[in-house]
Amino acid sequence: MGRVVCTEDDDFLKLAARGIEHAGIIKGVQDKHSIGDWVNYLRFVHSICAPDDMRNNVEHLFPVE
Numbered sequence: 590m591g592r593v594v595c596t597e598d599d600d601f602l603k604l605a606a607r608g609i610e611h612a613g614i615i616k617g618v619q620d621k622h623s624i625g626d627w628v629n630y631l632r633f634v635h636s637i638c639a640p641d642d643m644r645n646n647v648e649h650l651f652p653v654e
Contacts (some may be wrong), residue, residue: 593643595631595650605647613643615649626651 593613594601601614615634617627630650 591640593626602647607646610645612639612640613645614647615650616647629650 591612593615595615595617597614597617597619599613602616605611605614614639615631617630619627627650633649
């Protein structure tokens with residue numbers, strides 16, 4: 590469907606590592622952040638990334654500090 594997947598499932602990272610084409614993956618860990626944190630970060634990514642920027646790209650929802 591051409592949509593970026595937001596997930597905490599590592600299996601998507603394995604597929605991306607095998608070179609399978611995708612619209613983009615945003616990986617997060619639910620128990621470390623509130624739903625509001627997720628929404629705010631996803632809005633931020635949406636505001637700065639065009640669909641072509643995300644294609645075959647993996648972003649981590651909250652990068653390691």
